[in-house]
Amino acid sequence: MNLKTFLRGIHLREEKELAEKSAIRRVLPEGEMVYPLSQHIGAPAKPVVAPGDRVLMGQQIAEPDGMISAGICSSVSGTVKKIEPRMTVMGETRDAIVIENDGQYTPAEGFGAKRDYKSLSPDEIRTIIRDAGIVGMGGAGFPTAVKLTPKNPESIDTVIINGAECEPYLTSDHRLMLERPDELIEGLRVMLRLFPKAKGVIGIENNKPDAIKLLSEKLSGDPQISVQPLKTKYPQGGERMLIHAVTGRDIHSKMLPADAGCIVQNVATAIAVYQAVCCSTPLITRVMTVSGDGVNTPCNLEVYVGVSHQKVLEAAGGLNCEPEKLISGGPMMGTALYTLDVPVQKTSASILAFAHDPVAANPSTPCIHCGRCVSVCPVHLVPQMMQVAADFDDFERFEKLHGMECIECGCCTAACPAHRTLTQSFKYGKASVNRLRREAKAAAAKD
Structure with missing residues (x-):
């Protein structure tokens, strides 16, 4: 199996066995x-x-x-x-x-009325998705119709379905891939209709071999869509990490995936697109x-x-x-x-x-300068120095250390033997920088 991945990251206890065999039940x-x-x-x-x-x-x-x-x-x-x-x-x-x-x-x-997406224009498809209220369902919640309307649709050559589901405990996307694979594939085909030069890739971590096998069999010989097995590592499902693993391309915080020729959608989002466009069912x-x-x-x-x-x-x-x-x-x-x-x-x-809060059970102690946080950071930052800057409200230095590039994945916090609350400091630092920028912009507008 040709496994792809990104640099750095961390291996976590998955804890997915608690729910991964539980079939989806509607309530x-x-x-x-x-x-x-x-x-x-x-x-x-x-x-x-x-x-x-x-x-x-x-x-x-x-x-x-x-x-x-x-x-x-x-x-x-x-x-x-x-x-x-x-x-x-x-x-x-x-x-x-x-x-x-x-x-x-x-x-x-x-x-619930059935519809043939092939009879719809790209603009009609985007309007349906917008009216259905579909947003990224993997956590961020970015409006899907907007993401599917890049400045240069012709530059998009890869539409990636994020089937990594790299967070511990979470198994809903895994179950969707097993129980609703046809809806997932058709949702991807709907999105590919918007980008005539693009191919589709479904990226799945190799801790879900049943999903990889099922979707690979369904897509065997398909000229437009393929399945890419990924190494099980956190945060493989992060947009930057996934794009690097699938295409080898790198993006930074000032870039959009579309700037690298990619569109990334979550498994549940792709299924929601199918349901809206093909079955007249909003989110x-x-x-x-x-x-x-x-x-x-x-x-x-x-x-x-x-x-x-x-x-x-x-x-x-x-x-x-x-x-x-x-x-x-x-x-x-x-x-x-x-x-x-x-x-x-x-x-x-x-x-x-x-039952027990692991953070409360392991109080923070002084940094021992071991460098583990640096070795696991998937965006190549220096977390221990960034925390000092953020905690002392030195936001100018925080920016110089590229603190705004932090994706808040928590790898550094998980790896820290001193149990430093690094990610919490970075959230504070980023929020403070954004606040100062807004205040400066408002002050400039008054002058």
């Missing part, structure tokens, strides 16, 4: 559904419904508000109760549309992994966007203890949850519950 929600207007990169969506309105499943309830934005469709039928600020998985309060689910799941007109559900030693029955659930994390956890049999740590997303790049009373968003890949 119908009950009661109140909450749809934050900002669950993607860019401008928040603009409501097109008002309190008291009756809505149908698949109906658009908020439209994109600007070039980089994404609409939102109701995942249930029911009545709009209110539009008010609600807490999100990021711990922020954002305006949200609250709908009382009537339990009928009455579809909007045209919902209203997603598959989540519910795992960790604090969960009674680790599993993979297809849940409706807008349902609470509490309901999802209950569908997995609930907790077997009082967890010290709850995480939305993966353990390396996810977000700690202090409450389960927050809605599932389009980007919600998982809920992890841990």
Whole structure:
């Protein structure tokens, strides 16, 4: 097997055996559904419904508000109760549309209608994807229609499907590749129609041999799409790392994948594209992994966007203890949850519950200058020096050390024998630099 990879990175305990054999199970929600207007990169969506309105499943309830934005469709039928600020998985309060689910799941007109994508123009395909509210479902949440509209479509020669799923515990993309391979392949074909010179590559880490085998068999002899096995290493699923592994090309933070002739999409996103374009079904559900030693029955659930994390956890049999740590997303790049009373968003890949918090169990001690953080950094930075600059608010030096290039993967933190909270410092440093830039821009505009 010809395995490709990137330089550096780290080998982690995978812990995928907890849920990787669990077939996807759909869970119908009950009661109140909450749809934050900002669950993607860019401008928040603009409501097109008002309190008291009756809505149908698949109906658009908020439209994109600007070039980089994404609409939102109701995942249930029911009545709009209110539009008010609600807490999100990021711990922020954002305006949200609250709908009382009537339990009928009455579809909007045209919902589920079959369509031949080959009869559609590239612009029509992009419009359908935009109206369906599709965003990157691997975590970032960048509007998919925007990503599929690069400045020079003719320069795109490779469309990559990210099947690495390199975060520990997460298995939802693995299950999607096994259970919905045809939808994945057709979703990729839809996207390839937008880039006539491009070929498709599905990159899969070699800890998923069943997915590699299944998709390779289905694509045997296909002149346009191939499967590329990847070495199991974190963060193989990072956009820069994946592009380097598949094409050998390097990109930095000021470049877009399109600048290197590539478009990268997540497995779930590609399937969502198929469902929207070929089946007239907007993005209203997603598959989540519910795992960790604090969960009674680790599993993979297809849940409706807008349902609470509490309901999802209950569908997995609930907790077997009082967890010290709850995480939305993966353990390396996810977000700690202090409450389960927050809605599932389009980007919600998982809920992890841990009986013990490894960070709290290993308090930070002084740096011993061993250099392990440098040896594992996939973007070739010097984390120990960057942390000193960030912690002492020396943001000029932080920038000179290329701190803004950090992808916040957490490799340095995981490798550090002194348990330094390096990634946390870099998030602070990057946020501070961006704040100072905004302030300088605002001051210049006043002059």
